[in-house]
Amino acid sequence: MKLKPRIIAMDLDDTLLKHDLTISDHTVNVLQQCMSRGILVALASGRAPEAMYPYAKRIGIDNRKSYIVANNGSQILISDTRELVYERFLPEDIAIEAFRLTVAAGLSCHIYDDTTIYVSRETEYSERDFRLSGLKPVVPDDFEEVIRRGVYKLVIPGHPEFVTPVEAEFKVLFRDRATVFVSKPFFMEVLPLNAGKGEALQEIAETFLGFSAEDVMAFGDSMNDESMIRYAGLSVAMINSRKEILDLAKFITDRTNDDDGIADFLEKNVL
Incomplete structure (x- = not known):
């Protein structure tokens, strides 16, 4: 049986991006197939917003409404307007x-x-x-x-x-x-305190969209992804993840970030 996420959130480095910091045409195509089915595709990274927008443009969410989770969950922006809709400051x-x-x-x-x-x-x-x-x-x-x-x-x-x-x-x-x-x-x-990708993803899913954790698929690899891997009902660790993330996630990709791991997982389990 196929999985039915309503949101797919992805970390960038060592998850969506290859080690040369690119996204393959194949992965872009698969993500756009997901969007054509009404699935919201979002990015969640430790990077500042400006460092994320080239990748938002690459996958095609710079001109359609989605969300950018930046600075490891301290900011949420609407992807097409760049409107800042959530922020948390370190005291x-x-x-x-x-x-x-x-x-x-x-x-x-x-x-x-x-x-x-x-x-x-x-x-x-x-x-x-x-x-x-x-x-x-x-x-x-x-x-x-x-x-x-x-x-x-x-x-x-x-x-x-x-x-x-x-x-x-x-x-x-x-x-x-x-x-x-x-x-x-x-x-x-x-x-x-309590600012992380998981908390930001919960804000998007539950407050902005009226979804539940079970509607959320999240891909990650490292400890800054821990909170969203814990939150998402459909949590996916990259096979190249740290052991702690591999142990937490409900699913693990068959391929690494350098071998279109996200696209491969989505083709097998969602599309």
Whole structure:
């Protein structure tokens, strides 16, 4: 029996995108077949909105109403109008405390707006972030002043050897005040408490559309996808996912992100 999602939400990096950051023609065609059947196709990423829109255009939701979940769930935009319909900010005191602890640990910190990555200092990771997002890194004169303008999240990049102990410390320190996780091995993130892709997807499905979790299919691979994999009634882990995501998901793709894993799953189970 075929699955019958009303919404399909997809992470970008290591899920919808190949490692060269492209989407194949075949995957685009399959997603457009889903849309032609009335299924809403949405994107959910840790990226800022501007870094997501080239992919929204590629799959054809830049000119039809759908949703963009950006900054790991801290923002929701309507895809064709770019109207911001939901946002959650990291409280200023928590952001400044986390930033100061990050600097004390010898690590750098990144903040994103629509066009820029603000970095506390330039590192190999700010260059890597630029290659991934296309957003230009800038070192501001006063990083804390940027925080005071309002931030959706902090990203703390670094080698896992140095990031992992800071993550463990932050999870204890900010346990009841913020959400802390490693989205990729070299990126730790601090978000507003209970702000995540799952919470944003729930807002779209239940508040905006009147659907239930059982109507939602979500594809992901990493720990920033955990909340939407937990929320979606039809949760799908990429076969190249972290073990924690593989263990959580109801379904697993047969193919990796580099081999049209999403398209293959949809052809076999939805279309």
